[in-house]
Amino acid sequence: MNTIGMGNALVDVLLQLESDRVLPEIGIQKGAMDMISEEQMIRIRKNQEGLKRSQTPGGSVCNTMRAMSRLGARTGFIGKIGSDEVGAYYEEEVKKAGVNPHFIRTEGVSGSCTVLISPDGERTMGTFLGPAATMVPDEIRVEALENYHCIYIEGYLLVNEPLMRATMQKAKQAGLKIALDLSNFNIVNAFKGLLDDIIPNYVDILFSNESEAEAFTGQQAQEAVRTLASMVDIAMVTLGKNGALIARGDTVVHVDAEGGKPVDTTGAGDHFAAGFLYGQTRNASLEQSGRIGSLLAGYVIDAIGPVIPDRHWEQIKLKVNDILG
Template identity: 25%
Template structure:
């Protein structure tokens, strides 16, 4: 993947298939650094769902595969997808409760509390296989890899995607609290890096996997493990991107930061939309950063994004 090249895809009915967590974000009404807030509000959450919804708004075709509970929260999430114009035919229903992430807002770094349930019950199904076969890009994160049977489903997806020459995007958002006691989640995640075509760790992700180090050294560690294209995001300092032969620094396009929730998902969406629409790798990266900067101006993980071409014009790309 050279920076001046356009990514090539076989013609398919769908552009992007995201697979993984669809869950409830339970966020406190007030700030409390001791995680003792007395009031919380439920919001739809889950990175794969955010990316799929964003991608459609930007003008490409997307689908989301996930598992939610046969409960009120599951119904709430399905209704949210319908309201956003996203399909629900790949959303499985499980006997377990819909998964929750509880976050008490903090002026320091908030510490999430995870309540896993239905999200880990995702199964490989004929419907999922058909969706995989008819999509150009397959995207997933660490969430479904951290628990069974969802891990088995993702492993099947990976095998099928590689066999059919699909592009694979992997978000290595490792968090130790998601993994079972006694399992070396770090080592398992490292084995996935060589399979992925595109990997986008944040500085925090890199530190959880490799320990503290400079951005340049962290980037090199991902490459040595076999990642093809590594996008190491550095917050206000932009990003370092390497294809193993060339490394480039990208400046942030964010000038007005109102809410950071979902900024990474917005980047993925803009990058995928740019790649699908035929922009070069460098242009697709710039578009990803532009979409992320647009989202940062608004509150919420998913905002009312305009078409990709409109964002391109707004940021003079």
């Protein structure tokens, strides 16, 4: 099962905070993801010039596609980038990871996400979308979708309803399964009406964390996962250190979390999705797929940034083969 992702093409700039005092100054609530202007982005980075920093290609769906590719899956990614060095860096890194790029290009500055990592590992994000916010339905070509069996879309794209609807319609026409990640509780609260419509009509596999599932259903995780599973084929609610719940029909499976105390939780959900979707490409059970998801999430929280270091992948593949039996 080949998987193509569609999401915001963003370079992540990771800053390790010495304390949380700076967050109220910037005006972003700890743990939140806020949209910022190009000017705000420059100001935050200027403020924090002395901090330890790194940069990596980000955007949650791109993280997922790159991790799936490292496991041996065939993946692609649709996103929109600018004409600057950041856009060129992004494309190069995506290709290096073995992901087939389907980029839409435009003049100007590429999008980026400034990730502020608190001393306790919690991350707070200020996102400047740049060209990512300007994708239009006509830029998504059916021919790009036809080589894949599944499309994985991030909830952040719900801000662009025409794009979301048109892409889901094209994917269904091309016979693809649709996987959706709810992305953020703020997104769920803002677009609940749209989600009520598109989830039962288009979505086959639904990913959420506890706060997103509760925002959508008004229920705690145990009930929420059952409610979500009544709307889609497979529903998931990730529970951080308490693992994840996966439901299909009346069956609910719990998988344990892997890994130790998080160094940085950036990319945990993206890697859980990568492991789960990879398991599905191998016809694995819900439990096996969930365990692969937990395995990858456990490795990524042990590093700064949304990428598992190269040195771990051989060991990960051996463990995945063990899980698959």
